[in-house]
Amino acid sequence: MGILKHAGDHMHMMGEMMRQTDTDVTTVSGPSGDAFLRGAIVRCLFCKHGEECRAWLGEGHEHCEPPAFCPNSSRFEAVRKAS
Template identity: 35%
Template sequence: MNLLDYLISVDARTALMDRMMRKLGVDRQLKVVADHAAVTHRAADRCRSCGHQDECSTWLDEHEHADDPPDYCRNRDLIARLQHAAGQR
């Protein structure tokens, strides 16, 4: 994999994280947590290191709305905390 392929891959995984946060209704809550930039950066790193990009993309395409992310989601705990903070749980 060359550098350009890697950068495209990283960007695609970050886009999946953004889609997941929106799909689960926590995108706004993520923007207002304490130390927003660091929390978002760590969440993006977890997503970038995940090996389920194809499955995630398919899951996002197949679910118009969902209450929980798929079991393999590395941001599952963060999403649950954000949902709790937003009063969704």
């Protein structure tokens, strides 16, 4: 898989993960919000659970906690609780 396809796939999955888990990163504002999003992107790009993530997202979860295998699960959960 090419690097651009890999990045695109992971960014799509991260967006869908945030949607399905009601994670609104726009509530984290300013420089800390930028750092939060950059960190989440890097974690997602280097995640080794792509197939597991695709399968989980394909189940169509709504309004739920992020799955434990997600490297951003604790960060997304913190944002959800703060909203």
